[in-house]
Amino acid sequence: MDSITQAALGASLAGAVAGKTLGRSALLVGAVLGTLPDLDVIIDYGTAVANFTQHRGFSHSLFVLLPLSVLLAFAFHRWRPHLGYRRWFALTALVLMTHPLLDAFTTYGTQLFWPIGPPVAISSIFIIDPLYTLPLLVGIMAFLIRGPQTSAIMAGLLLSTLYLGWSATAQQIIQERVGPTLAEEGLEDAPRLVQPMPFNTVLWRVTVVGEEKRVEIVTGFLDGKGPVTVEHFPREPDLANAATSLPEGQRLAWFTRGFLHYDREGDQLTATDIRLGIPGAHPFTFILAKYDGDRLEPKPSSRLERPAIGGELLGVLWSRMTGSAEVLCLASLTLPPPGEGCT
Incomplete structure (x- = not known):
């Protein structure tokens, strides 16, 4: 946190x-x-x-x-x-x-x-979640104002702990919701990550990594009863094999449990941690090696600059979280017109 x-x-x-x-x-x-x-x-x-x-x-x-x-x-x-x-x-x-x-x-x-x-x-709570932190801060402020009375602090700890328990319960509910959809995609047994979108436990993101493709689902507790929207992202098995032949590539795959996107940008082999942030705004992309023709030359890893995040993204997330928008397209970080899906 x-x-x-x-x-x-x-x-x-x-x-x-x-x-x-x-x-x-x-x-x-x-x-x-x-x-x-x-x-x-x-x-x-x-x-x-x-x-x-x-x-x-x-x-x-x-x-x-x-x-x-x-x-x-x-x-x-x-x-x-x-x-x-x-x-x-x-x-x-x-x-x-x-x-x-x-x-x-x-x-x-x-x-x-x-x-x-x-x-x-x-992965049941976002790294910053005001609903977890605020009860603690209120309890501390009450202690500072009223003197050494611990009742408010104990209440803050109780509420924050209950909220943490709710986050784990909500995660399991979302797991069950997306199960049938993933079965239709043939990915019911593929590695799966279910985590909340930023700053809340109402809207959730599901990432599933298959051999040839990765799917992303955004669904929340304020959604209607319609089907969930599935987005498909390509994978590059050859690049994944090249990256995991390197010691640092192996270390990164171990740490992220394989939730990585590999790319070749010019002569650079890159790996992006797709668990953190959201597509288009993943904060951790690493250069693992350079290509000399078809030959891969390992180099000490470096990190690419974090993508800039526009203020309008918060409005997009708010609209999707509250259910006023039915679909959030992660590939473009946009809200399509009502009744339309992601292209």
């Missing part, structure tokens, strides 16, 4: 555990601890793919954060011994370990069990 949300979650948890004893300073400690795992972004691992896939790595591992909580709790206990070591440990462990657990509900991928196992990405 975004830094504000992680700081708010950390502050809320710290306030719930130690707010009555430490007062407002508990919120500060929790906010700092809540952002600590994300400081790994300052590390340069040498290439764009390495930086992308190592983020949320060791600093988000439960195997690292649990012993770190033990050490930090000793330090905090020396600073404020009247709280007691056990409560310091509870505060530190809760804040540090809920950070990656919350990140695991997003799509990016969180290496909870680094250095073993693949990244975990439940």
Whole structure:
């Protein structure tokens, strides 16, 4: 999740555990601890793919954060011994370990069990979702205004947790809704990603990757009873094979679970993470190698500039989310006239 949300979650948890004893300073400690795992972004691992896939790595591992909580709790206990070591440990462990657990509900991928196992990405909540964050912020503001009363903070934590649970439930409902359509496409067993569109859990995007094609579906809870709209995107198996013959291509495919679009732009072989953002506005495209004629020459990966996103896109998303528009064409990021589909 975004830094504000992680700081708010950390502050809320710290306030719930130690707010009555430490007062407002508990919120500060929790906010700092809540952002600590994300400081790994300052590390340069040498290439764009390495930086992308190592983020949320060791600093988000439960195997690292649990012993770190033990050490930090000793330090905090020396600073404020009247709280007691056990409560310091509870505060530190809760804040540090809920950070990656919350990140695991997003799509990016969180290496909870680094250095073993693949990244975990439940993908039930967008990286920024105001309905998750606002209850936490309201609880914190009430604590700051009213003094060390934890009831508002506890209420904020309860509401945000219930919302997170709703996101997972909504994801399963959308899974069932698109099942028959994917069966008609012959893709019922293909890798599938179901995730919310930006900033909400009302409108959802379904991405399915087959051998020769990829399909995208946008559907939401305010849609009518009509059939879902399916968009088809071509795949390039030869480019995929070329990319995954490279070490960095293999690493990228592992991290994204294969949800990649490969392209040849001039003499460059590129790979785009199609999980993040939306078509036309995917933020992560990497140059993996260059072609010298038909020969592929590996090179340290670099990242292309992020596509610009126009302000009108928010209006398009709002219209589709509220159901005032029946179809959103991802290929063009436009709303077709009523009754028409995507070309």
